[in-house]
Amino acid sequence: MSNPAESTRTLMIERVFQHPPEKLWRALTENPLVAQWLLKNDFEPVAGRKFQFRSEAMPKWDGVIDCEVLIVEHLKRLSYSWSALGLDSVVLWTLTPAEGGTHVRMEHSGFRLDQQAAYQGANYGWQHFFGGLERVLGELV
Amino acid sequence: MIVRVTPANANNVFRALADPTRRAIFEELTRQGEQTVHALTRYAGVSQPAVSKHLTVLKLAKLVRHRREGRETHYRARPDALAPMVYWLRHYGAFWRDRFDRLEALLERMES
Numbered sequence: 001m002s003n004p005a006e007s008t009r010t011l012m013i014e015r016v017f018q019h020p021p022e023k024l025w026r027a028l029t030e031n032p033l034v035a036q037w038l039l040k041n042d043f044e045p046v047a048g049r050k051f052q053f054r055s056e057a058m059p060k061w062d063g064v065i066d067c068e069v070l071i072v073e074h075l076k077r078l079s080y081s082w083s084a085l086g087l088d089s090v091v092l093w094t095l096t097p098a099e100g101g102t103h104v105r106m107e108h109s110g111f112r113l114d115q116q117a118a119y120q121g122a123n124y125g126w127q128h129f130f131g132g133l134e135r136v137l138g139e140l141v
Numbered sequence: 142m143i144v145r146v147t148p149a150n151a152n153n154v155f156r157a158l159a160d161p162t163r164r165a166i167f168e169e170l171t172r173q174g175e176q177t178v179h180a181l182t183r184y185a186g187v188s189q190p191a192v193s194k195h196l197t198v199l200k201l202a203k204l205v206r207h208r209r210e211g212r213e214t215h216y217r218a219r220p221d222a223l224a225p226m227v228y229w230l231r232h233y234g235a236f237w238r239d240r241f242d243r244l245e246a247l248l249e250r251m252e253s
Contacts, residue, residue, distance in 0.1 A: 013237050019248045027247055037243035106241075108233055 010109040018101040021075045028078055028093055039065070043080075045072045051080075061085060087111070157202035162187060163195045167204055170218035177213045 017024060027033050029045040039053040047069050055063040061084075070090065071079035079092040089110035096103040158164050162185055169184050170176055178196070182189045196216055199205040207216045 011233055011237065013234075013241060015241055015245075017245060017248055023248060023251060027244060027251065033247065033251070037247045038240050104241075106237060108237065111233075 009111040010107055011111065012105065012107045014103065014105045016098050016101055016103050021095050021097055021102045024095055024102045024104060025075050025078075028095075029072075043067075043069070045069065045078070047072050053082075055084075082108070153202035154204065157198050157204055160195070160198075162191075163199055166192070166195055167199060167218060170205060170216060175215050175217040177215055179213070181216065 027037065029043070031041050031043045034041055034043055039055055041051060041053045043049075043051045043053075049069045051067050051069070053065040053067060055065060057063040065082055065084040067080045067082055069080050071077050071092070075095060077092065077094050079090060082089045082091050087110070089108055092107045092109070094105045094107075096105075158167065166181055166185055169181065176184075178189065178192060181196070182192045185192055185195075196205060196207070200207065203219060205216050205218055207214050209215075
């Protein structure tokens, strides 16, 4: 019997920024800067380091996302695990120099048909969480 | 066909897929198309009453539909009932798009 829990989906978003990789790298790895665009955190770019992102607390969720740094390749790749609401996933950033700037690819992988993620999501309250999110997204791969 | 997912139905979907045997049965129906209860029983390796019980839970969640033909009941998957998982992905899709916009704004503010 196969293990359905292993079938996962990945969300991918790409964008070219008109800024050099050095600047992108700082925005992705210096925690006061990360806090300005992503979430409050105690991130340090050191593989193996455990840290947390802190989102706003909501009913049935304290807003904490538990993470561990997995890959730090200066100016090229950054990856960390992302565990919240029963979802154990991985975020991978890949930077590539592009004409006049930097191509950034973000892959968030590990979305699966899983007991934990399912229950926690349900407990959290779908209507609240997904209210108004009717955008059709084309990033699923 | 589009199934409107209410929070109540989402709960049923999660409850149904929380069980590994039910997940396996659902995946098998997704992969193989329509199957009889007998075939599913052979596949799942549990008793037929157990499989029938699992199918009832899946049916309640609108994950499968059935039709009777003679003595056999045939089941097939309704993958569109998986909308809650798609919602989950949509949530993060919207989240990251918003964060990309904020990142862009931050880069503009930063000195090079």
